Amino acid sequence: MSFNSFDPLGDEEREWLRARPQRSNVRRMWFAVLVLVVILIGLWWLIFRGLFQGDELTKVPTPSTTISAQPPKSTQPAASSFSSAERRQISDAREALNAWGEFAVSGDLSKLGDTFWKEGLQYQKLVKEAPGLQSKNSGPPPYKFALTPSQVLDASGGQRIVRGTVKVSRPGERTQSFQWDVYLRRVPDSNPEQWRLWTVANTPK
DSSP, X not given: OOGGXXXXXXXXXXXXXXXXXXXXXXXXXHHHHHHHHHHHHHHHHHHHHHHEETTEEXXXXXXTTOOOOOOOOOOSOOGGGSOHHXXXXXXXXXXXXXXXXXXXXXXXXXXXXXXXXXXSHHHHHHHHHHHHHHHHOOOSSOOEEEEEEEEEXXXXXXXXXXXXXXXXXXXXXXXXXEEEEEEEEEOTTOSSOOEEEEEEEEOOO
16 A cells, blocks of 8 residues: 555545635635725714814815905004095195105205294204204105004194104114104185194103
8 A cells, every 4th residue: 555645635625625715815805895994984984073063064164265364454544534624634744744854854944845834843943953954964865754643633722633653764764653743733714724734742641
């Protein structure tokens, strides 16, 4: 008898062994499918919880509906909040300040024109400053006095006060900001009304 030809397995055992790996592969495939389904359910649940908070849908704006950042609103009153008479007074105050900017680089009192009262307190101060400015002769460009009004108030003697922020600037120099009360007096019998600068004072705190 040859031991090399001995086969302890019958035909049925041999068929069972051949079928077993196939069944294992099927089980692995179903297990992988089950794991994938569980992962998909988990992802869906996370997305669902992320979109809903407190039973309310969280709005996620699309690019077309996203509101861009807006600059802060100005606290200064709009021009329409002033009456026509007040706008005229503001305009005359600005004209006087612009003339002051021309004077500041030349010391030429004629630059002030008819925007200042010659007997006014501020004009008299500028008369004293004129010689020094003339010798310095800074030349153009002039200073810019930018007035942003906040109020127009009545004052004694029929005067008006244009209260606001005045920023003084000139190329190459640091911009300065002041809180000023610009006192105006009306030119008698002027029609339309004309106002000239009398003096300037720091706004009371």
